[in-house]
Amino acid sequence: MIDIDNVTKVFGAGDAAFTALSEVSVTIAENEFFTLLGPSGCGKTTLLRLIAGFEPPTAGAIRLGGRDITRLPPNQRPVNTVFQSYALFPHMSVAQNIAFGLEMLGKPKAEVKSTVDDMLRLVRMEAMRDRRTSEISGGQQQRVALARALAPHPEVLLLDEPLSALDLKLRKEMQIELKRLQSETGITFVFVTHDQEEALTMSDRVAVMSAGEILQVGPPRDIYERPAERFVANFIGESNFLNADLAGDSVTLAAGGTFPVRRPDGVRDGKVSVLVRPEHITLGGAGDTLRSTIENVVYSGEATVAHMVLPTGEPIKARLSNAPQGDGALPGAGSQVTIGLAPGAITVLRD
């Protein structure tokens, strides 16, 4: 269990001071697949570096399994890192890189060799074992970095965008492989990614970060379906934001129509913005009350997206699954349609 307790990290001092993390608190369970998701520069790598011990926090504490490791040097933490830049040793072969951590731990030669062989097989690099790291591709380097960090079997594995350099097919395979590894080895994974789909499909829980803060932590389904803030909703998936009035357990949209909602904590009655996912909107159903005007229709393979405006001038888009051999008979631009919202489609945001 990793306990990050009110951690702040400030780089520089005086006028040049920059707060990369401000009062971040989160607890990561043992053997959890925990993902940090957020835009570039939001502090994901910084948080990993604090857990690994490369930087001390400016304030706050980090505990691992109850033990305070805030001041422990990196070589004494049972934590390994897959670096964003790989950081493979250029003067060593692939196999020597993977063996490094094991040798440092003083493992017997035979064990080192068999673990290295296992790791090479795992990342499918057996054929490259004696290559130098400058003689393999970016994706292969990334796999070696992964094998090197896994080999000593740490309690916690920190992965800083470990799959970003892989092509789609290999990435999918490695995602499954990583997930399997994580559940089999009992290692806690703290995973950083830019890719929201990767975050949602792989993680037990996701933390969405922005500008040095964790905005929301929760299982993928919660994050996607009940984002607490506009930033989270916007960052993950496609969103429509509409103005509404909250009264008790229902909202009345500015564009008309009253719907029951789940009321989040700490939101008072009155003007709010609400989220509606485009795939939760239907068009032209019987009994629909909301009216809108179609601006354009975009076909995108498995779905068609209709961009519309409500009478209030608010833009709204609907994502409609394409039926087999459908005639695509959506009304053209300028037509009036009625909109239906699936039950529970409206999420009240906190901002």
Add this chain to the structure above:
Amino acid sequence: MAETGGYLPGALEAEAEKADTRNRWLLSLPAVIIIICFAAGPLLVMVLYSFLTPGDYGNVKWEFSLEGWMNTIVQRDIFDDTLMWADAHISIFWRSFSLSVITTVLTLIFGLPTAWFIATQPPGRRELWLFLVTVPFWSNLLVRTIAIQELIRNEGVINLVLLKLGVIDAPIQMMFTDFAIGFGMTYVYLPLMVLPIYAAVDKLDFRLVEAAHDLYASRWTAFRRVILPLIKPGIIAGSILVFIPSLGAYVTPRVLGGGKNLMFGNLIELQFGAGRNWPLGAALSLMLMTAVMIALIYYVRVTSRDRADG
């Protein structure tokens, strides 16, 4: 159609390549001329002179002789013409070699931490430190050497301070010893060690050091297993840069070693001066050059092997 299409670009390429080679030769022509006139030329003169007979008042007589080369390591008894080892020369060779090795080791011991310190300073301050390290280069070698003499002579600063503090009763004789020469050469050649190591440390990717720590390496192990192999080219370059001029050093041993403790450079100078034995001087110079070449070849082989496997 397909055939000519394939053939034509090939011919053009070959043509372009030829022109390219020609241009490169033309561009390097001035350099080649300079090398021939000012490096190869004098060298040939030296080779020639080493096989001639010494003139009575210096210079050479145009008579073929192997005496110059022979005299580098053996000498002829003036009375009965028997040959024996030139002990004086051999001890000078040995002193030159061992003092050069010691100088190289000492500059490495002092230079590595210095270079490391400078390379890990914030970028703005590095220039200042580099400038300070190279400041001695701006002044004349002789002046610097005399400054060292002021430090270590019997009435010099070090002895005065030690006497005042009561650490010693009588001045320590440091001038005109091998210690003085080693001390002086270490001081003089230190920048030549610092600069290449600085360049290597500057290029070092410190994320690799973090990776080593992450994989349970202590500071010392990270240094030995990751840092040292990566800055090795800088260390070797620095060692060569110090070792070679040390071997031929002339001013420093002359001033600090007095006339007693000669080194290779002084021995050569002697032959062209008071010794009036130019062929021997030429032969000694060529010997020194050969030693330097061997050191350089070793360097090239070590570094190219590194590039291939290390």
